[in-house]
Amino acid sequence: MDRKGRLSLDMLIGLSIFLVTFIFIAQFLPTVFADVRSEIGLAHEAYKVTVMLAETEGAWSNGTHNGTNWEDYESQWGDTDFVFLPGLTEGEPDYLEFDKLKALQNATENYYNKVREMLGLLTPDRNYNFHVSLESLDSKPYNRTLVTDRDGNVVLDAGADIPSSGYISRYERNVWVNSVYDLVGAYYIGTAGPRNVPNLCRVNVDDIDCNFTYPLRFFAIEVFGKENDPTNVWWLGVCLQKTGTPSSCNAKPDTIQVGYGSPLTSSNVKWEDTLAVKTYELTTILNNIMRDEGFSDGDTVYIKIGIHNTNATLYYSGTIDYLAGKAVAKLVVYVW
Amino acid sequence: MYGDRMKAQAFTLEGVMASLLLLVVLYSFFQSTIVISPMWSEITDAQLKLIGYDTLKVLDYYRTSSDEIYPNQSLQGMIVHLNSTFKPNQDFIYALERMIYLADYRLELCWANLSTNAVECRALVDKKPTPEAVAASRIVVIDSGEFPASSPFYGRGYPIVFEVRLILWRP
Numbered sequence: 001m002d003r004k005g006r007l008s009l010d011m012l013i014g015l016s017i018f019l020v021t022f023i024f025i026a027q028f029l030p031t032v033f034a035d036v037r038s039e040i041g042l043a044h045e046a047y048k049v050t051v052m053l054a055e056t057e058g059a060w061s062n063g064t065h066n067g068t069n070w071e072d073y074e075s076q077w078g079d080t081d082f083v084f085l086p087g088l089t090e091g092e093p094d095y096l097e098f099d100k101l102k103a104l105q106n107a108t109e110n111y112y113n114k115v116r117e118m119l120g121l122l123t124p125d126r127n128y129n130f131h132v133s134l135e136s137l138d139s140k141p142y143n144r145t146l147v148t149d150r151d152g153n154v155v156l157d158a159g160a161d162i163p164s165s166g167y168i169s170r171y172e173r174n175v176w177v178n179s180v181y182d183l184v185g186a187y188y189i190g191t192a193g194p195r196n197v198p199n200l201c202r203v204n205v206d207d208i209d210c211n212f213t214y215p216l217r218f219f220a221i222e223v224f225g226k227e228n229d230p231t232n233v234w235w236l237g238v239c240l241q242k243t244g245t246p247s248s249c250n251a252k253p254d255t256i257q258v259g260y261g262s263p264l265t266s267s268n269v270k271w272e273d274t275l276a277v278k279t280y281e282l283t284t285i286l287n288n289i290m291r292d293e294g295f296s297d298g299d300t301v302y303i304k305i306g307i308h309n310t311n312a313t314l315y316y317s318g319t320i321d322y323l324a325g326k327a328v329a330k331l332v333v334y335v336w
Numbered sequence: 337m338y339g340d341r342m343k344a345q346a347f348t349l350e351g352v353m354a355s356l357l358l359l360v361v362l363y364s365f366f367q368s369t370i371v372i373s374p375m376w377s378e379i380t381d382a383q384l385k386l387i388g389y390d391t392l393k394v395l396d397y398y399r400t401s402s403d404e405i406y407p408n409q410s411l412q413g414m415i416v417h418l419n420s421t422f423k424p425n426q427d428f429i430y431a432l433e434r435m436i437y438l439a440d441y442r443l444e445l446c447w448a449n450l451s452t453n454a455v456e457c458r459a460l461v462d463k464k465p466t467p468e469a470v471a472a473s474r475i476v477v478i479d480s481g482e483f484p485a486s487s488p489f490y491g492r493g494y495p496i497v498f499e500v501r502l503i504l505w506r507p
Contacts, residue, residue, distance in 0.1 A: 025359075325397060
């Protein structure tokens with residue numbers, strides 16, 4: 001009897017279909033749950049970094065001593081026996097210290113790999129890059145607005161360049177910074193000496209004209225006293241307009257007045273107070289007036305500051321928001 | 337010779353059926369509620385929850401002396417200035433919307449009423465959340481002497497514990 005062993009073509013086809021399906025499922029299942037380089041892993045790393053930066057005050061140790069003021073040991077950051085966690089808070093979550101922000105900028109610029117290692121992004125089995133910045137509340141990923149300090153320098157924008165493609169995880173935390181006056185520009189607008197004003201302002205003989213954008217982020221005036229003759233009257237006026245520069249802004253004697261339109265009269269004054277040696281935080285007052293007058297976000301507002309016989313300083317910022325008595329911004333972390 | 341002919345159609349069919357069976361099992365497995373893959377929406381909600389938590393923390397104003405007035409934009413300032421309509425002041429709404437930027441929200445206030453031994457709640461901003469909404473809350477305590485006569489909390493005679501609940505979702 002002839003026995004010819006033949007391999008059936010049908011069996012081969014059926015077996016191939018089954019094996020292809022089995023291999024596909026075997027490949028697919030693990031990727032659903034865990035992958036160190038996947039988007040899920042990145043999100044966890046970015047979240048962890050924001051917690052370490054925005055919710056802890058950090059720590060340092062050199063093997064014999066330790067503490068939380070890691071920002072004071074800049075000369076030792078690069079030492080192999082010096083380890084530090086670059087937390088940014090003042091001991092309370094979301095309450096950041098200005099000096100620590102600056103220190104993180106310096107540490108990341110000079111010791112990027114060490115900072116990565118301290119944040120757990122660089123270990124024997126993982127290698128992530130990061131970027132951290134302090135941005136305005138309405139900053140967008142495609143149009144970032146970085147917070148600047150009183151000298152106009154960017155406070156925090158450190159790390160590797162953010163790639164334009166690939167898996168990137170981004171987390172942001174709303175924070176407030178101590179102190180507000182490190183983050184706002186101080187401009188002398190009094191009558192006692194030479195004035196300096198923000199870029200968007202110009203000094204006239206008797207007053208100052210500014211073109212800002214609604215809503216204002218931070219606008220305050222600190223009054224130090226009368227210029228020369230204490231028996232002479234003094235006043236300070238702030239006038240707002242939607243179109244055209246206000247013509248004049250003379251306030252009533254011994255008062256500070258804020259109004260819409262010019263000149264200031266009893267019908268267009270929206271807020272006033274007795275002029276005294278104190279700081280007038282006017283951000284909310286001015287924004288409320290503009291809101292009531294129908295301003296939309298991004299509208300230009302023309303402001304004239306009239307001042308007479310008064311020593312005063314204008315505090316202004318176009319990047320930090322002053323909300324509920326705090327200088328508020330957002331800490332943005334990218335990890336890839 | 338006819339007995340030696342092998343009509344093996346069944347092998348192909350068996351292979352196809354086995355493949356289909358594997359795929360159907362896999363599909364049913366992940367469509368059931370027993371298994372929740374980490375790739376699904378929960379991971380993206382963490383950012384929104386953090387924003388809610390941070391916003392309430394920033395708006396919580398800590399006074400250094402009893403002479404200080406709560407800013408209108410703070411949680412305490414918002415609660416103190418509520419009247420019988422339970423509508424938050426515009427300054428607070430501005431600050432809140434500035435911080436949660438682009439997210440939609442519902443705001444609720446709950447408080448302990450010691451007279452009735454009950455917790456009462458009111459919706460201050462009454463919008464309907466989506467199923468993917470997340471919530472954050474914060475507890476604040478305000479002394480009874482802080483409330484003006486127009487406040488629904490005036491004259492209670494005891495510090496009132498409030499829970500401010502912020503529900504956020506992406507529109």
